[in-house]
Amino acid sequence: MSDRRMMFMAAVGAAALLAVLQIVLHAAGVYAGGAGFPVELALNLLLDASLPAVVRFPRMVGGLAIAVTTVLAVGASLVLPRIDPMVTPGAASLVVSFLVALLPWRQAFAFAAVLALPAIPVWSPSWGKLSTALSATALPALIALYLRARYELVRELRKRAELADSERRLLAERAETAERQRLAAELHDIVTHHVTEIVLHADALRVTTGDDGAREAAEQIRRVGTRALTELRDLMRVVTTGARPVPAGRSDDDTGGDLAALAAADHAALNVEGDPGTVPAVVARALYRVVQESLTNARKHAPGAPVTVTVVYPGDRADVEVRNAPPRRSGDPTLTGAGSGMGLTGLNRRVTLLGGTFSAGDDGEGGFTVTASIPAPAP
16 A cells, blocks of 8 residues: 555545544533634634545645634634633644645745644744644644654665665576586586597598498487587577577587477377478577487376377477377386486476476376477567
8 A cells, every 4th residue: 555545545534533622622621712703613624634634635625724724813813812722723743744744844834834834823922822832733743754754764774774675686697607607617628628639530430341231330429519519509599698599500410309200109199380491500409408318208198099189380489399199007116216306497497498388297188298389580
């Protein structure tokens, strides 16, 4: 609830309570004019009724309080010249308090000073009138000013505490990100070094061996290692710089693998719509990894269940959906327990780094569905 709404509700409650109290006191003849002097009560009730409007129109209500006080003071001087009545309206103290809370303190104290002049009144002052006027104007203004300063101080301290907490969280996140990047760079150096050695030895074996089978195996090792180095380089660029994939010329090795062969190996139905050549190499590799991991999970957790792979290339992105039907039998515990359990989490991170969306979960019919959509910038 906002501060002004709370002040409005407080003003409404105070006005109602004050009006009832003044009616009771007037009926009991407590006021100087007695029960036969209804003008004083009418003016007090008028100011009470305007009290809720002080939140939105503080200057107007302040001027009304000055006018009512002036009319009461002049009327008391003319009608009851020998009596020393209290001419300050009952709501004057509340009006002054709200003015201090809502207006700049200089303006609020100016209203209080002007209100005190007819409340004394200045044309027939006395010590009793002076103390009464100051108690109804200056004292509420000082108390309201103190409460306002305290409230603003507490609010400022709370804001500073929240800002400091946000800064601490930001610094912690930055430190965590820096540590992740450092570990990623270290992992990149280690993996790159060893994979490069594997590629070099495989290439040397391909050139020197006379066995056709060994030569073909060495060539396969070299191609897989080279592809791994390319993927690692692209992912490191995305992780460290936040750069998005850009289209570039590529060879067949850049796609990560043959989707048709991958689907055929797992006896999955493959549906492809659009031109795969419209997506960058890093997107094609990510797409391949999504299909590969999804088929692996289906083989482990839903053996024998039909699997459908749908890949769509609309032109500005690549969409993939891998859906398997309910399992026909339970999976092998040894097989389902293998792996790190982070496959889907890793896919989610990989797709998110490329600016895409990823989801995986039950399809509501006992099966499991993995979907991903990765943006592919146009050349």
